[in-house]
Amino acid sequence: GPAPSPEAVQGLVNTLNERLNIGDLVALTKWDSGKPIQDSPREAQVIDNARKLAAERKLDPEDVAQLIAAQMEANKLVQYGLLAQWQAAGAAPDTPRPDLGQQIRPRLDELQTRLLQQYADFTPYRHDRNCPAWLAKARTGLTRDALHDLALTRATGELCIRPLVP
Numbered sequence: 001g002p003a004p005s006p007e008a009v010q011g012l013v014n015t016l017n018e019r020l021n022i023g024d025l026v027a028l029t030k031w032d033s034g035k036p037i038q039d040s041p042r043e044a045q046v047i048d049n050a051r052k053l054a055a056e057r058k059l060d061p062e063d064v065a066q067l068i069a070a071q072m073e074a075n076k077l078v079q080y081g082l083l084a085q086w087q088a089a090g091a092a093p094d095t096p097r098p099d100l101g102q103q104i105r106p107r108l109d110e111l112q113t114r115l116l117q118q119y120a121d122f123t124p125y126r127h128d129r130n131c132p133a134w135l136a137k138a139r140t141g142l143t144r145d146a147l148h149d150l151a152l153t154r155a156t157g158e159l160c161i162r163p164l165v166p
């Protein structure tokens with residue numbers, strides 16, 4: 001099929017990467033509080049919100065639930081990686097800590113609306129044979145280390161749908 005407009009791919013990948021970077025802030029709050037990275041009730045809430053937004057945008061709710069579940073897996077990958085680094089170093093960076101409940105989670109919720117709009121715009125290209133190459137190009141240069149690179153790979157890992165070999 002025709003190549004997607006550059007924004008259709010880059011916009012979505014940028015937003016997925018932005019969500020991952022918020023994960024760095026989440027990790028700092030969890031380092032400070034000692035709370036587990038995994039918060040299943042919160043995850044259920046995020047998915048529930050995504051399903052509602054999906055219905056409003058005439059997207060498949062199951063599909064959107066899987067997209068958001070992938071983003072949360074990727075986010076936790078970042079968090080587990082950072083916590084292990086800080087554990088080994090005996091300290092976390094001395095940078096500002098926005099509040100998880102009052103500041104960070106509202107940012108994740110806001111981002112979700114934009115993410116779903118961009119996902120809707122990207123949907124026609126999911127089955128294209130060039131889809132993986134477009135994504136690889138869009139990922140290039142966004143991440144600053146191997147951990148975030150792996151997490152972004154995870155975050156984008158189900159975006160392309162490969163035709164089944166008969």
Ligand SMILES: C=C(O[C@@H]1C=C(C(=O)O)C=C[C@H]1O)C(=O)O
Nearest residue numbers: 026037038039042043071072075
């Ligand atoms: C980001 C957080 O950590 C984890 C990842 C979540 C996410 O990516 O939305 C949600 C809940 C947690 O399992 C959080 O606690 O808010």
